[in-house]
Amino acid sequence: MSHPSSSVAVVDDAASAVAPLGRNRSYWSLLVTQFLGAFNDNLFKQVVLLVCADYAARSATGGTHYQPLAQFTFALPFVLFSGYAGFLADRHSKRQIVVLCKVAEIAIMALGIAAYADGRLSVLLGVLFLMGMQSAFFGPAKYGILPEILRRADLPRANGWIQQTTFLAIIFGTAAGGWLKQEMGNQLWRVGMVCTVIAAVGTLTALPLQHTPIARPGLPFHRSVLAINRPTVELLRRERGLLAALLLSSLFWFVAGVVQQTVTDFGKRQIQIGDARTALLFTFTAVGIGIGCTLSGYLSHATIRFGLVRSGALGMSGCMVALAAVTEIDRNPEWLEAIYRGGLxxxxxxxxxFVVPLQTYLQAAPPNDQKGRVLGAMNLVNWIAILFSAAFYFLAQQLLLKLVAIWPALAPTSAPLPFHWVLGAMALLVLPIPLLFRRPDIPLTSSPPAS
Structure with a gap:
């Protein structure tokens, strides 16, 4: 893969007046706001996934389509709207988009109260779709505003904390969803009330975010912005490093989507530890992600270190192989639960x-007036990958059903399918990255990129 050319050189500070990271009020406002938003999305989504698992358990045919359908529903708006969201992030104030998205979140969570009270899965999925739409418009503005409010040398650490809190929010939101579903029983409308309050608090925390200049005032609309527009396609063709980072980012989210569904089914259906303890498995993942993101940002200093991507990929592959293998060796539920907590x-x-250097590069490398659209393309491709993860998991279950029908001994005694096999497949998918992805580190001290 080619080295980055001067047209996408990573930019240096344009203004010395930008506050250091620790005293940057706008950054901390954004950090808290995005944490609350991601927490809320995943709390709501996990309750819906657990409702889907209940439907599957009651289904005479095994109900293998319910969870993938929910994942598909949440991912589809990102595929449909991320390109346009990136266009808006370049054409309008990113701060304005962030605040408006948070206001929309309040309205959507209020609809969630009615959806949970109604109880029909189709209505819950409708609200899940609206949640995905709101998040699709929030993403490019959130990531695109970082280079505008921060010193360039602070981007690796800032991204480390952004990624850390995002994943912590995802995992803690997932864990809270499992706990709330178990505690609320038949009164799931109260989950919607909790989500509405969190959305309101997140809106208040977004207000201190500073106004920043519009990247491309009057940027003309073209229908190509609904996907990946032509200038962005040309940039990715010309700069293979950006394209590689984009593809690796999407692969990461594909694997994450599959692992989330696998662990949900593994805990709830294979070792049968219930909603709350299944969700708790994700809490241990959150602790690891927090440590990993912080460590990656610390090790990067003011440099994008692609060696960390290779190390992270190798470790991810090894962990998934180990978890799949240990499940074959010992199928005692209590022992496996403890092993999975540590392994996850x-x-x-x-x-x-793995993910922090990729995210930093995708923010820092594009020209200033194309950042929103490049990040919109990143959002689009990542969520296409998550969409494919739902389809893949559905097909994997169908394949496992056929294998178990031929060789019944393959199925665990307590579950219809050996869900842990999917982890082994994901390990094989990630394994080539350390061998094929070879790029030099990039200091964050170069001249600004050309527009």
């Missing part, structure tokens, strides 16, 4: 190390 924590740590 380690897996999360390597995942955090």
């Amino acid at each position: 924590c380690l897996l999360g740590g390597f995942a955090g190390v």
